[in-house]
Amino acid sequence: SQQGEEDPQALSIQEGENATMNCSYKTSINNLQWYRQNSGRGLVHLILIRSNEREKHSGRLRVTLDTSKKSSSLLITASRAADTASYFCATVTDSWGKLQFGAGTQVVVTP
Amino acid sequence: NAGVTQTPKFQVLKTGQSMTLQCAQDMNHNSMYWYRQDPGMGLRLIYYSASEGTTDKGEVPNGYNVSRLNKREFSLRLESAAPSQTSVYFCASSESRAKEKLFFGSGTQLSVL
Numbered sequence: 001s002q003q004g005e006e007d008p009q010a011l012s013i014q015e016g017e018n019a020t021m022n023c024s025y026k027t028s029i030n031n032l033q034w035y036r037q038n039s040g041r042g043l044v045h046l047i048l049i050r051s052n053e054r055e056k057h058s059g060r061l062r063v064t065l066d067t068s069k070k071s072s073s074l075l076i077t078a079s080r081a082a083d084t085a086s087y088f089c090a091t092v093t094d095s096w097g098k099l100q101f102g103a104g105t106q107v108v109v110t111p
Numbered sequence: 112n113a114g115v116t117q118t119p120k121f122q123v124l125k126t127g128q129s130m131t132l133q134c135a136q137d138m139n140h141n142s143m144y145w146y147r148q149d150p151g152m153g154l155r156l157i158y159y160s161a162s163e164g165t166t167d168k169g170e171v172p173n174g175y176n177v178s179r180l181n182k183r184e185f186s187l188r189l190e191s192a193a194p195s196q197t198s199v200y201f202c203a204s205s206e207s208r209a210k211e212k213l214f215f216g217s218g219t220q221l222s223v224l
Contacts, residue, residue: 004153033212042115042201042215043154088153096161097208098169101146101153 004089004102012108019076021105023089030092037086079109117216124192124223132187134202142205143185147198192223
């Protein structure tokens with residue numbers, strides 16, 4: 001079974017709205033990362049949050065981490081059509097650092 | 112700066128055929144990875160190479176072999192393709208251990224008939 005699971009599986013919003021997606025995981029983590037994948041392309045790293053951090057920002061992205069609940073959220077503020085993509089969380093749980101990916105949230109932003 | 116380059120982009124094989132997927136990175140990264148992506152399942156790690164000269168199995172290594180040819184190149188070989196290996200394959204690299212971010216190639220879409 002997967003370590004990380006995103007919720008919702010799909011999200012449809014209009015430009016200018018905020019998009020929030022969540023990631024839950026099962027075992028203790030070293031860090032948690034979020035990636036974006038545009039259709040037919042490879043994944044692009046968005047942000048990394050370490051287990052001792054609670055919140056990080058990068059441009060219009062805000063990531064929170066609650067290790068007590070084993071969950072993380074990704075907020076995209078003021079969405080644009082270009083934000084249409086799939087978003088994946090990935091966790092690092094072992095000492096070496098292998099990433100385990102969730103199944104992703106598909107986000108569609110309509111103009 | 113090309114980053115991570117994968118070839119080919121598309122491939123169709125018949126059951127039992129063999130092929131090698133090529134991957135090269137120009138970022139002087141130590142670690143390289145092969146993932147497969149199937150609908151609704153996210154990415155699963157097939158093999159990884161922590162550094163030049165080393166390779167290790169990931170979650171789903173059966174039916175695959177890898178070669179870390181040098182620091183730049185990491186190839187994935189299917190010796191006898193099966194329909195269950197129909198997937199999109201991604202190569203990735205990182206400076207060192209995957210505790211830091213990964214850089215991905217654009218993928219190879221493989222169909223096994």
